[in-house]
Amino acid sequence: MIKYIVEHTQLQEKSVRNTVELLNEDCTIPFISRYRKEATGNLDEVQIGEIVKFKEQFASLEKRKNAILKALEEQEVLTAELQQKIANCTNLMALEDLYLPFKKSRKTKAEKARQNGLEPLAKIIMSQNANDVESIAYKYVKGDVDSVDAALEGARHIIAEWVNERTDIRNQIRYQLERFAMLSTKVVKTKAEDENAQKFRDYFDWEENLSRMPSHRFLAVLRAEKEGFIRVKVLIDDTRALDKITQRIVRSQNACAEQIVLAINDAYKRLLLPSLVNEALQIAKDKADASAISVFAKNLKQLLLGSPLGEKRVMGIDPGFRTGCKVVCLDAQGQLKYNETIYPHPPKNDSIGAMKKISSLADAYKIEAIAIGNGTASRETEALIRKVHFKNDVQVFVVSEAGASIYSASKIAREEFPDYDVTVRGSVSIGRRLQDPLAELVKIDAKSIGVGQYQHDVDQLKLQKELDVVVENCVNAVGVNINTASKSLLSYVSGIxxxxxxxxxxxxxxxxxxxxxxxxxxxxxxxxxxxxxxxxxxxxxxxxxxxxxxxxxxxxxxxxxxxxxxxxxxxxxxxxxxxxxxxxxxxxxxxxxxxxxxxxxxxxxxxKPGLDIREQAKEFTFNQNIKTINDLKEGQLLPGIVNNITNFGCFVDVGIKESGLIHVSNLSDAFVKDVNEHVSLHQQIIVKVLEVDIPRKRIQLKLHQKKV
CATH class of the missing domain: 1.10.150.310 (Tex RuvX-like domain-like)
Incomplete structure (x- = not known):
């Protein structure tokens, strides 16, 4: 196991060995990285996480080896040589190739041919010594085999299976797929005009090298296929692939060779290509998943370690039009002191009454800051709040609502506020997010926070596992006040x-x-x-x-x-x-x-004991003249907040319903390897409007300046 982990991580053997020992003693990643530095050689939580990953991977490989060995023993086909090959296997793909010849299904064409007594004929053909194959095949015409053609076809099915089971041939096709495979798409004509299909319009007739395809594009293509808008094919040069196989097997030019070439063609189209194309697509999917999960994990970490305002008295506002704005007043510890609904917007338009109420509540509860959710009616509510004359200095913030509705209907929220409805709970969550984003966001399933790309398309178990590690690392990096922490926050503390x-x-x-x-x-x-x-x-x-x-x-x-x-x-x-x-x-x-x-x-x-590693929250104001996408003009410079980061760029909230995209090519004049090196989540920046596509509701931006 230690050798396996060292080979995959390139870490020092002593560090790996000591870390594995600590993990086996049920020590957690945050504890090991912080308090066992001498043992690990100062490994950080990311490196220890890699050790955990490959430790688990090795355990899965060993489990599969044992299952295969047991199956081979039961079949009485396990030789010392095969056992050694299995023992030396270091990856699952090679292991499954070794097991393939023994993984028989009685329903295969080859198995049926064997049952009809055609294996000796297949061996004669594979020896490539016979010239009059038809005469030899005639001897096998009996029972269910009613003709020479049927006998030869059955023998070819057996040969095709032998070809399919050869590791060298499978690896040769894998190499072709890895280097040269093209992913090709065709639109389903009956769905081309479907409104939901339009977001996949770029992939209606698309072709790209599979190995070089960016993860976000690959996942988008898979989603379009899943929703029935396109059909996907993986293509390689069939002639070249077949020539490579033929060169390995055929060494004569007689009638046997003709039969073998036919069997090779059958093996390639019916067995090898479908199986290995699926394998290549799964490898590409795993790679894309890993990339997307990594993006989500980085974003989540930045979000959880977002700037807290700290222990200040906050008013939380969940804005709305028809149903009004839900207002709550919280003390410095986030406890709910008062809740109210105001109706400043259409249809009631009671803006004067609403402003008076906000002013009197701010005075009565000594409010130091106001948190406004960034959903429907957010801009209008922010504009209203900024007109209010407060007796004391009150800071105004617009806060992300992502996942607030999930929290407000959750068991956690019902336990915290059994006597209040979901709207009040949602407003409390908005207010608390300003006080301490980490303490509040841990109550929500990380997948619901919406700071990734194609998070619903990736392996959900892998995603959940990675995000749980991120939450645990963030909680422990900041530390937890045991006397004020919620159950949710406490549950992520190392060892709890x-x-x-x-x-x-x-x-x-x-x-x-x-x-x-x-x-x-x-x-x-x-x-x-x-x-x-x-x-x-x-x-x-x-x-x-x-x-x-x-x-x-x-x-x-x-x-x-x-x-x-x-x-x-x-x-x-x-x-x-x-x-x-x-x-x-x-x-x-x-x-x-x-x-x-x-x-x-x-x-x-x-x-500096107990120093919070997070920066303090800063006030921010959008351009008050920009209310909808129609107000945007090319060349405008606007303040914005980064609200999502992907591999292809970042999305920016400029104060309207639609977020704009800074494509990776517009983040810098130089080549951008990693978007996270240029921007971070919730960072305040100045952007330049490059293009506005109103029908498709798309906004192209360029990074102009980072705010300090």
Whole structure:
């Protein structure tokens, strides 16, 4: 296993071995990457994630090997040579090729020919020594074989199966597919004018090299095929492929050779090509899935680590026209204090009454910021709020509503707000997203947040697994206030999980706030292992021991106490004291288990304990003259916010219903390898309008300037 992982990751063997040992001890990725740096050689969570991936891949390969060996033993066909070949296999494809000749189905044409006694004839033809094949075939005309032609056809079916089972031939076709395969599409004529088909118009008659096809385009083509708008074919040069096979098998020019060539053609069209084309498409799909999942994971990470406003009193507004705007007032901890509905827009048009209500609520609840959802009536509501004269300084933000409706109808929301309807819950979610995006977004299934490309078309299990890892890494990178965190947030803390999160939540409700990290051990079923994995990611504000509100692990408290004592300080006096911290000779505190990497982390944390790695939220204003796509003109410069990133560019909210696209070629004058190197999710930028296609509701933009 270690060799396999090292070959695939190119990481140091010692690092891999130690990491695997820690994983086998049920240590989590965040814990290993942060608190076991000496053991791993300072691997980060991405590298440890790769080790986990290939560890699981190796386990799946071994499981399949064992299943195949068992099947071969039952068939009594397992030889020492075959067993060795299976043992040496390092990929699933080669393993399945080895098993293919023994994976018989009784319904095949070859099997039927065998049952009719035609295998000896097939062997004679394959020897390529006989000239009068028909005379030999005549001897096999009996029973269900009623003619010489039927005998020869049956023999060819057996030969075709032999050709199909040859690993060298399968690999030769794979090579052709890998290098030269073209993916070709044709529109289904009866569907060409369908309104839903228009978004796939670019792929109605399309041809492209399969191996060079970008993931987003491949997934778009597959979706168009799935919805019945196009037909897809994979094409290679059949003549070249058949010549390559023939050269490997045919070594004479007699009647046997003629039969073998016919069998090769049959094997190629009926067995090899359909099977290997499906395999090539699956490989391309896996590659496209991996690319799309990677994009989603990067976007989700940026979204979860989005700028929080922090513990401030917030008014959340879910805007709407006919049904009004749902308004909630939240305290600094996100608790709902008041809710109301106002009707400033058509059909009621009570803008004056709405402005008075907003002003009086802001004053009564000492509101410091307003969060407006970015859905229907968002721009109109923002314009209204900006006309209100507040007594105190109130910041105004437009917040993404993505997934808010999913949350408001969820079990989590019903538990949090059993006495309120979905509209109130949605407004609360909008307000809380401004206070702390991470704490609120973890309550929503990551797939519902909508920051990816073709997320519904990729392998859902792989997507869910990857996104869960991203959420876990983000939660633990930021840390969690154990006395205010929801069950959802607590469940992502290293080593905790949903059941212990519920126990922590219930214990807190019953016994009040935790006053120390050691008190966490009193939670039912939270044992030493869970405490070791999770304690350092759980923060306790105002604790007697200031280290309880830091990322210093409890196992290192003794080291910090010794450092303080050696300097003649208390731990409290040492925290934030840069001059004293600089005096510490770290080598003096190194032990077998605590090395320089860990000690350097401790010093960084003592300088600024519990520091939030996220930037603080900044106010932003769209161009107030741009209300719809019809207001856009080529050449305009507009403020915008990046609201989605894909492999082919990024989408930007310029304050109207439709998002504009900055194609990858318009992000920079130089070549762009990775979109994420140029923009990040929710980044405030200035864009230039290049093109506006009103019928197709498409806006082409260029990155003009990044806002600081």
């Amino acid at each position: 999980g949903p059941k212990l999160a519920e126990n922590i939540f219930n214990y807190r409700n019953e016994h009040g706030a935790f006053t120390s990290r050691s008190a966490i051990k009193k939670v039912p079923r939270l044992g030493d292992k869970a405490f070791q994995q999770g304690a350092a990611f759980l923060r306790i504000k105002g604790a007697k021991n200031p280290l309880d509100d830091s990322a210093v692990h409890p196992e290192s408290y003794g080291v910090v106490t010794k450092m303080a004592k050696d300097l003649g300080n208390s731990v409290s006096e040492l925290i934030g004291n840069s001059e004293q911290l600089k005096k510490i000779d770290l080598k003096k505190y190194c032990t077998e288990t605590v090395g320089l990497l860990t000690l350097e982390d401790i010093i960084k944390e003592l300088e």
